[in-house]
Amino acid sequence: MTTGTVGTSRDGQRLADHDGGHDAGHDAGHGGPGRAPTVAGVEQVRRLVTEVPGPVSRRLRERRDAVLPTGVGLTLPAFVARAGGSVLVDVDGNQLLDLGAGIAVVNAGHAHPRVVEAVQAQAASFLHTCFMVTPYEAYVAVAERLGELAPVDGPTKTVLLNSGAEAVENAVKVARHATGRDAVVVFDHAYHGRTNLTMAMTAKAMPYKRGFGPFAGEVYRVPMSYPFRDPEGMTGEQAAERAVRSITTQVGADQVACVVIEPVQGEGGFVEPAPGFLPALAAWCRDNGVLFVADEIQTGFGRTGDVFALDHEGVRADLVTVAKGLADGMPLAGVVGRAGLMDAVHPGGLGGTYGGNPVACAAALAAMDVLVDEDLAGRARWVGSVARPVLERAQAEHPSIGEVRGRGAMLALEFVRPGTTEPDAAEAARVAAACHAAGVVVLTCGTYGNVIRLLPPLVITEDLLRDGLDVLVGALGGAA
Known part of the structure; x- marks a missing residue:
């Protein structure tokens, strides 16, 4: 399977107009007019060239399973070759949008030059x-x-x-x-x-x-x-x-x-x-x-x-x-x-x-x-200001979302049986899997396993953030 670049490619400069905004290219260059910024040589766009995971990742998965204990978990078996900013490049050449940030680790983005x-x-x-x-x-x-x-x-x-x-x-x-x-x-x-x-x-x-x-x-x-x-x-x-x-x-x-x-x-x-x-x-x-x-x-x-x-x-x-x-x-x-x-x-x-x-x-x-x-706390507030309205509109359209919550760039959707507060872990898992297949890394969590959490790097560009939200909303409707 081969697809083109997903999403638009604005230059990201307008982020400076937002609360705490800073160009997520880390001053690493924008690749010319109409091109997304790059970080550590990685263009800040989501792009799929194979299915996810691809054939090389699947072979590595076989090697992994042969030598690692089953107790070591695995969320998305796409093996990473390099990363920059908010994008992971896997061994098959797919560019995955990372909305997990290594579980809230790379707040300044992957491979921040400093x-x-x-x-x-x-x-x-x-x-x-x-x-x-x-x-x-x-x-x-x-x-x-x-x-x-x-x-x-x-x-x-x-x-x-x-x-x-x-x-x-x-x-x-x-x-x-x-x-x-x-x-x-x-x-x-x-x-x-x-x-x-x-x-x-x-x-x-x-x-x-x-x-x-x-x-x-x-x-x-x-x-x-x-x-x-x-x-x-x-x-x-x-x-x-x-x-x-x-x-x-x-x-x-x-x-x-x-x-x-x-x-x-x-x-x-x-x-x-x-x-x-x-x-x-x-x-x-x-x-x-x-x-x-x-x-x-x-x-x-x-x-x-x-x-x-x-x-x-x-x-x-x-x-x-x-x-x-x-x-x-x-x-x-x-x-x-x-x-x-x-x-x-x-x-x-x-x-x-x-x-x-x-x-x-x-x-x-x-x-x-x-x-x-780079005022990363301000950047987190900006992420929340962009993401929450999208997630709240999705909640109004999808009764399986019991609550949208969180603060800054630490956001979550809790899934329930429509009309109740009964946890629906299966729906959270389905939506997460659809996002993964589309090249967007999201994580599940919650005592009942019914929550999808969003933890983007705080330096994410607006185009990437909106692209990821589009994929998530599409997955809610089964269209990712």
């Missing part, structure tokens, strides 16, 4: 020493920058790690050490990772928890504010009171080391709590000597239209976990916290061999420069 240059320069100097043995400046610089950006009242201190799950584990370690308490409170629909402790903290059993227990103890789950599924008219403050009642009856406030929450839940379905829920919860923590821990791993670094999602309501945390968008594709995570709390842990109690790897730190410094210089 990030690539920083990685290349650091790799040419040295790859690793272990910061705990012989330190280097980049780790310190990342900690300084995170202290400036994170929604934590200063002074702050930071430990760098490898993954989001590792960051959550270390936040709990700090909280327990600093408070002398054991209990950890988490929420319905939460996702915090795949390690033993973070599996205990994660709500969804399949595929994350089933058959892997027993799990770490002293983890307690309470109701989340979920406006679509809460009693009609329940306010954020009322939802917080409901959660607090569960905490006090299940555990007792004086036993709780920390409350850990995603300000907008990720894998749980992009659940955005009702206004007032997070401030009320943080106030209760403050009044009871409980540490308020914000898991900003998916929501951080501009994704929701603020640098961090807590900024939306001016909430401050005691500890914040970060990863994903921190280094725009390099594995790096961290815990940022109030200095007195972080210093409560004895020397040697925090760290790891690869935590704060120098190449990943170089990428993070460049990515945080891009975050500020």
